[in-house]
Amino acid sequence: MNEFELIQTYFQRDALDPSVILDNGDDAAVFSPRLDCETVVSVDSVIAGRHVPDLCPPDGFAARLIGRGLSDLAAMGATPRYVLLSLSLPTLEVGWVEHFAQRFHQLCVRFGVDLIGGDTTKGPLSAHITVIGDVPTGMAVGRQGLKPGDDLWLFGPDLGGARAYLDVLQNTQADHALWAERYWRPEPQFDFGIALRDVASAMIDISDGLCQDLMHLVERAKKPASIKLQSKMIPLCADLVDRLGTQTALEYALTGGDDYCLLASIPSTARVPEGGHRIGLVVQPENESILLDGQPLPASWQLGWDHSR
Numbered sequence: 001m002n003e004f005e006l007i008q009t010y011f012q013r014d015a016l017d018p019s020v021i022l023d024n025g026d027d028a029a030v031f032s033p034r035l036d037c038e039t040v041v042s043v044d045s046v047i048a049g050r051h052v053p054d055l056c057p058p059d060g061f062a063a064r065l066i067g068r069g070l071s072d073l074a075a076m077g078a079t080p081r082y083v084l085l086s087l088s089l090p091t092l093e094v095g096w097v098e099h100f101a102q103r104f105h106q107l108c109v110r111f112g113v114d115l116i117g118g119d120t121t122k123g124p125l126s127a128h129i130t131v132i133g134d135v136p137t138g139m140a141v142g143r144q145g146l147k148p149g150d151d152l153w154l155f156g157p158d159l160g161g162a163r164a165y166l167d168v169l170q171n172t173q174a175d176h177a178l179w180a181e182r183y184w185r186p187e188p189q190f191d192f193g194i195a196l197r198d199v200a201s202a203m204i205d206i207s208d209g210l211c212q213d214l215m216h217l218v219e220r221a222k223k224p225a226s227i228k229l230q231s232k233m234i235p236l237c238a239d240l241v242d243r244l245g246t247q248t249a250l251e252y253a254l255t256g257g258d259d260y261c262l263l264a265s266i267p268s269t270a271r272v273p274e275g276g277h278r279i280g281l282v283v284q285p286e287n288e289s290i291l292l293d294g295q296p297l298p299a300s301w302q303l304g305w306d307h308s309r
Helices: 005-009 058-075 094-112 161-169 177-184 190-195 210-220 240-242 246-257
Strands: 021-022 037-047 078-091 112-123 126-136 151-154 202-205 227-231 264-269 277-285 290-292
Touching: 037 058, 058 078, 058 094, 058 126, 058 177, 058 190, 058 202, 078 094, 078 190, 094 112, 094 290, 161 177, 161 227, 161 240, 161 246, 202 210, 210 227, 210 246, 210 264, 210 290
Parallel strands: 078 112, 227 290
Antiparallel strands: 037 126, 078 126, 151 264, 151 277, 202 264, 227 277
């Protein structure tokens, strides 16, 4: 099977969205932007041996890829519309590709997006996904609006499970079904993102770790600010404390990454959508950018995932 047969067999599907004029199979895709909307575009990657194990299950690879990519749209308050996929395969293992494609298409249907194009090549196992969505004009939520007086809110399930699953992969912890679920199947928080369009001052998804991504909001803020977090308000994934102890559980939750919740700075007077966790507040600048229960973060903590390491 050559590249073109692979694409036609596993990745070519008729677009469901009538805004798609030419989809997968042409030199480029053509779609018609919606009136009174702005287009939101992001790109993400998953590389075996870097973001996932070298021996990676196809359904997990597909779920992490599309979940990671679409989470960026959720963080902007966007509605997802289309994806483009670039896939590099060391060998054409038909069974692996078939399961990958099946899961990828299932998730496209679930999240309401059309695969409108992409590329395949031979090389180390990796994939790059371009995600395209839209948001009503002027309603995208960026990172720059955090300000003193805001409350800090978290929207999504819980924290730390994906990081704890790395210990399972490294054989230092026994398997745990929920930790595996958090690692392999990230859930973009679209409903919350849309609900926060005219509520949040600033927003980000915490794919690289809560503290590190929180620092992006602090650094982009137009006014200097510091953050006070409350540990008792942090939603921890099941069994983290029992297996790892409170300190390590908090470290994994606040710095581990791969959680894909939305972190939002919201004025204290705003009506906040139900289902969020208030985890702290934004205050006037202090000596430390982030305080946990009134104390600096432990010096031994790395704030989050560093793509250059």
